[in-house]
Amino acid sequence: MSFMFKSPLDIELRLDGEDSRETVEVKTAKGRKEKLSLYKDGETVKGQVTIRTRDNKKVEHLGVRIQLLGTIETNNDGIQADDFLSLAHELASPGELKHPETFQFEFRNVEKQYESYRGTNVRLRYYLKVTVSRKSADVIREKELWVYQYQVANSKDSTAALPTTTVKMDVGIEDCLHIEFEYSKNKYSLKDVIVGRIYFLLVRLKIKHMELSLIRRETCGAAPHQMSNSETLARFEIMDGAPVRGETIPIRLFLGGFDLTPTYKDINKKFSTRTFLSLVLIDEDARRYFKQSEIILYRDE
Incomplete structure (x- = not known):
């Protein structure tokens, strides 16, 4: 007999201006298409994290944090992931969640030195990661962003x-x-x-x-x-x-x-x-x- 683990928390991660922000349509590994919010180098990334308990039960936790990560994943003799960007904010100290709580976050003027990429054996991705730490299993929610790097054509570089x-x-x-x-x-x-x-x-x-x-x-x-x-x-x-x-x-x-x-x-x-x-x-x-x-x-x- 097998048991499915059901998370005691629901985490919603929203970006400021998400509904009006320009998006990019990219293919997933399974060939489907998804829309991701588009950001530029140096642009601030901010938004809200809302955490709700399931069935109105109290949930103890060891802290809530959000990270903005930039990672290169290569499938070369096994998948390897290397972070080139890692920023973090603590959203809540250890405590107890009883009712829905919303936390604001802001990563100001973030340097995004590379453009997002999904290839055959390489993926360069930027994503937000919310972690609710617990004595048992952590509860994690991720949200990917897409980054463009623009160049100006002039006589020196083009x-x-x-x-x-x-x-x-x-x-x-x-x-x-x-x-x-x-x-x-x-x-x-x-x-x-x-x-x-x-x-x-x-x-x-x-x-x-x-x-x-x-x-x-x-x-x-x-x-x-x-x-x-x-x-x-x-x-x-x-x-x-x-x-x-x-x-x-x-x-x-x-x-x-x-x-x-x-x-x-x-x-x-x-x-x-x-x-x-x-x-x-x-x-x-x-x-x-x-x-x-x-x-x-x-x-x-």
Whole structure:
């Protein structure tokens, strides 16, 4: 016979302005979608915690506290969690709960140095955690927040201010194929447009099909236990049929409609994510020729 443990307390955690605050829709591990309140770096996090006893019974406790935590969880040879942010307030001293009680909390001007992320083997999350300590089992309630990190595009940190700078990606097989994919810059906001063109300089293969893909590569852990996963975020058919020498194909790729994330480089020495443009050509014998080039993504307001 098994017994289900029923918590003697009900904990409600609400954020100030929660109903009117901007939200972000993110996927859960099971593929469902949930809405989380959006916060920025340096923004205050405040709200209320209401604790109610069940069945009007008195409940003794050893104290009530609330924490604001920032954690990186990696699934690399077992799930590991490392906190990079840990703030706490004591809401109540040891005592007895008889009636519903509401506690105000406020974490002022919190530095949120990383953007929230849910990937294949990595999760970077910010969350509030209320703990009612008891001699038996603690009663815990959590509420996740979502954080965006915004960057300002300027001449110092972005090639967006340099429209004349171009990037060239060559696909070549000696004496058989030479293609140049030219695009305007290598750093884009998540709402930007990739503008470019493909030149066919030499075509002696019977090219049947060509496509352009956006690929996100997530890397976590350190050698020799490092894990890397690649995910195709979008795939576009550029050409169906045989090109000829001298032909030019214009490219215009709108990034705003895809589930993209900014480029993360060695975040807290735990993980990185990079985005690549991948050009793939397929000939009549189903042989594939491809070349990848990294683009830097950032979020602007």
